[in-house]
Amino acid sequence: MKESIVSLTRKLIEFRTVEKDRINAAAEYCSEWLAANGVHARVLDNEGLKSVVSIIGKEGPTVILNGHLDVVPAGPDQFIPYVAEGKLYGRGSFDMLGSVAVMMHVMAELVQEELPCKVMLALVPDEEKGGQKGTKYLVEHGLIGDVVICGETTNLDIAVQAKGLLQLEIEIEGVSAHGSRPWLGDNAILNAVETYKKIEALPIFNVSTPYFEHPSLNLARIQAGQAINQVPDRCIMDLDIRYLPGQNPAVLLSEIKGVVNGTIRVLSEGEPVQTNPDHPLIVRLQKTAEHIRGRNIELFGQHGTADTRFYAARGIPAVEFGPCGANHHGKNEYVETESLLTFKEILTEYICGF
Ligand SMILES: [Zn+2]
Numbered sequence: 001m002k003e004s005i006v007s008l009t010r011k012l013i014e015f016r017t018v019e020k021d022r023i024n025a026a027a028e029y030c031s032e033w034l035a036a037n038g039v040h041a042r043v044l045d046n047e048g049l050k051s052v053v054s055i056i057g058k059e060g061p062t063v064i065l066n067g068h069l070d071v072v073p074a075g076p077d078q079f080i081p082y083v084a085e086g087k088l089y090g091r092g093s094f095d096m097l098g099s100v101a102v103m104m105h106v107m108a109e110l111v112q113e114e115l116p117c118k119v120m121l122a123l124v125p126d127e128e129k130g131g132q133k134g135t136k137y138l139v140e141h142g143l144i145g146d147v148v149i150c151g152e153t154t155n156l157d158i159a160v161q162a163k164g165l166l167q168l169e170i171e172i173e174g175v176s177a178h179g180s181r182p183w184l185g186d187n188a189i190l191n192a193v194e195t196y197k198k199i200e201a202l203p204i205f206n207v208s209t210p211y212f213e214h215p216s217l218n219l220a221r222i223q224a225g226q227a228i229n230q231v232p233d234r235c236i237m238d239l240d241i242r243y244l245p246g247q248n249p250a251v252l253l254s255e256i257k258g259v260v261n262g263t264i265r266v267l268s269e270g271e272p273v274q275t276n277p278d279h280p281l282i283v284r285l286q287k288t289a290e291h292i293r294g295r296n297i298e299l300f301g302q303h304g305t306a307d308t309r310f311y312a313a314r315g316i317p318a319v320e321f322g323p324c325g326a327n328h329h330g331k332n333e334y335v336e337t338e339s340l341l342t343f344k345e346i347l348t349e350y351i352c353g354f
Contacts, residue, residue, distance in 0.1 A: 037108035057115035062145030068127030094325030099151025148318035161301035164272030185231030211301030
């Protein structure tokens, strides 16, 4: 079984699912693999990007297994997977083609069984670019359920919360002058730096919750200045804000407006995830994982966003839960092959235990 999961993961890594055509080819391959294993799957197309959806089981609540097929870019060598000392290396091995391979094996194994529930497998594109064309599209078309497991990189712990996203472009003005007489001008870059410091000092960035120490604020981009001998009269700075579940982005925005003397444009927004850790379906997932793992399974909050948010926005308990590994989005990304098997055992027992 482990060999089969590892070999499917390797195959998926080799698709180099960074660009649209590669992602679509991988989606078609997954659909054919499922069909060859007795699992009927549909391929859906949204704006030229393909998702694969498959449902097994006849009645009862629906468990959604969600996996993204796309990966972030990497050098060519990272798309040649290899196994060393129990680790499968390659771009996407951990984030999250290993999970995808596990979920496909779960479907193939359970399709023959009399299930106490339904299982919906959703293999999606576009997660790394915001999920609008993949999971969001599926959710908008009614492909929802009672509990969602996104097979992200959690080392077999369970992420029940995720921070929200608020990305802003702030334009600050100044007055240009000759660079030899800066006192005659008003430097827009310096104004922007002052503005940034005021934003950073706002009390909204100094709150915590049981799952998070604080929100985050990253000054990600600055565009300003045209000539070395000129005082810049315009500075654009882009801020990447990750706020806590429970914080209201409209309140954040109005607090920020209060200290900005300039124009603010919202570039992107994403809702936080706040799944109730005491929800019976989450408690049982934790218990099942602890039973198979033989250790404490921690519930925690993720700093970044994932496709869980599209389900959570509908009030569906959604968690990130996946195998063990490291270096996702970096060099030497790997997944521990034994943990793929453990992940599969947990999913199978969880589904059969409904
Ligand atoms: Zn991911």
